Amino acid sequence: xxxxxxGNIFLKIVYYGMAGCGKTTILxxxxxxxxxxxxxIIPVSDLQKIDRxxxxxxxxxxxxxxxxxxxxxxxxxxxxxxxxxxxxxxFKVFNKxxxxxxxxxxxxxSQTKFFEDNIEFLxxxxxxxxxxxxxxxxxxxxxxxxxxxxxxxDKDFIQILKQERLWYDPGHELYIWNPLIYKTCAxxxxxxxxxxxxxxxxxxxxxxxxxxDGRAPKSEKSSKSSILIH
Ligand SMILES: Nc1nc2c(ncn2[C@@H]2O[C@H](COP(=O)(O)OP(=O)(O)OP(=O)(O)O)[C@@H](O)[C@H]2O)c(=O)[nH]1
Ligand SMILES: [Mg+2]
Numbered sequence: 001x002x003x004x005x006x007g008n009i010f011l012k013i014v015y016y017g018m019a020g021c022g023k024t025t026i027l028x029x030x031x032x033x034x035x036x037x038x039x040x041i042i043p044v045s046d047l048q049k050i051d052r053x054x055x056x057x058x059x060x061x062x063x064x065x066x067x068x069x070x071x072x073x074x075x076x077x078x079x080x081x082x083x084x085x086x087x088x089x090x091f092k093v094f095n096k097x098x099x100x101x102x103x104x105x106x107x108x109x110s111q112t113k114f115f116e117d118n119i120e121f122l123x124x125x126x127x128x129x130x131x132x133x134x135x136x137x138x139x140x141x142x143x144x145x146x147x148x149x150x151x152x153x154d155k156d157f158i159q160i161l162k163q164e165r166l167w168y169d170p171g172h173e174l175y176i177w178n179p180l181i182y183k184t185c186a187x188x189x190x191x192x193x194x195x196x197x198x199x200x201x202x203x204x205x206x207x208x209x210x211x212x213d214g215r216a217p218k219s220e221k222s223s224k225s226s227i228l229i230h
Contacts, residue, residue: 001100002209008072011205012099013198016090017107018114018121019056019082022144024049025186026107027061027079029194034065039195041065041075041202057081060093067202075202087124094128103138103205104129105197106179110143110151118152119160126164133166136215138204139179142197147185154181177204177216 003010015023027047034042044066050059060078067073076098080090094101106125108118126133133139143154161167161179168174182197211217 001214002102002205003099008074009209010074010076010099011102011202011209012076012078013103013105013201013205014094014101015077015079015105015107016094016121016125017080017082017144018109018117019084021082021107021109021114021118022186023079023082023107024051024055024057024061026142026144026184026194027063027077029186029188029191030077030198031063032188033191033195037068040068041195041199042068044074056083058086059089060097065202073206075205077198082121090124091128101129101137102209103140103201104133105140105142105201107142107144108152108157110145110183111148112150112152115152115156118157122160122164122166126166134168134174134177134179134216136208138177138201138208138216139166140197140201140204141179141181142184142193143181144184144186146183146192147187147190154183157181173218174216 015026017023031043031047043063045064048062051057057079058081060080063077065075065077078093080093106122129137158167167178180200182193184194184197185192186194207217208214
């Protein structure tokens with residue numbers, strides 16, 4: 001839930017997804033891409049990581065970023081720990097640390113062998129948010145690890161979104177808020193769509209807050225507006 005502290009707006013964004021899908025790598029790459037200060041979002045502190053020696057996240061990673069256009073807008077960005085048994089930690093990171101989450105990026109490990117595992121995590125996220133995804137919490141998807149072979153097609157995942165009522169047909173008032181699906185690679189030297197996917201998630205967080213009072217705004221005009229955040 002958006003927090004306003006000393007006139008500054010804090011929005012919370014979470015990367016969610018199964019173990020090893022690339023959440024920590026994505027946040028590290030986002031940090032490296034933005035730290036030279038040439039984009040509309042910059043990091044304002046070092047990344048904080050709580051992990052095992054294996055590199056798997058033990059609790060969470062966190063970075064704080066700032067909009068350079070509207071300097072009073074900050075993003076608290078978290079990744080959750082994807083190990084199956086860490087469910088209650090994910091719940092805590094999502095709902096309790098700092099504030100409730102304003103916008104979520106669901107990261108998919110695109111390797112076909114993980115198709116079912118990704119769905120399991122999507123359902124977990126849906127439960128965790130009490131079916132508030134899209135209606136109150138913007139949802140963006142990353143099909144990560146596009147550099148590998150034997151990967152899931154985005155159409156297959158859209159089918160799952162439809163089944164789970166996370167995808168609206170044309171004509172529905174939430175149609176314009178259907179999740180965007182980015183094909184990504186998180187490895188820094190082959191990086192693809194890491195900044196763009198984050199930017200859109202941050203933009204939607206701002207729109208829901210400013211035009212929808214915490215819900216998906218009704219008009220299409222507001223979805224296209226760019227006057228506020230960046
Ligand atoms: N080939 C390839 N490997 C990736 C990509 N993104 C991440 N990886 C690798 O996948 C492994 C797991 O990445 P992490 O970023 O630790 O995954 P995570 O989602 O944070 O995992 P947990 O913290 O356990 O939930 C690492 O070896 C990464 O280098 C990608 O886009 N392509
Ligand atoms: Mg991690």
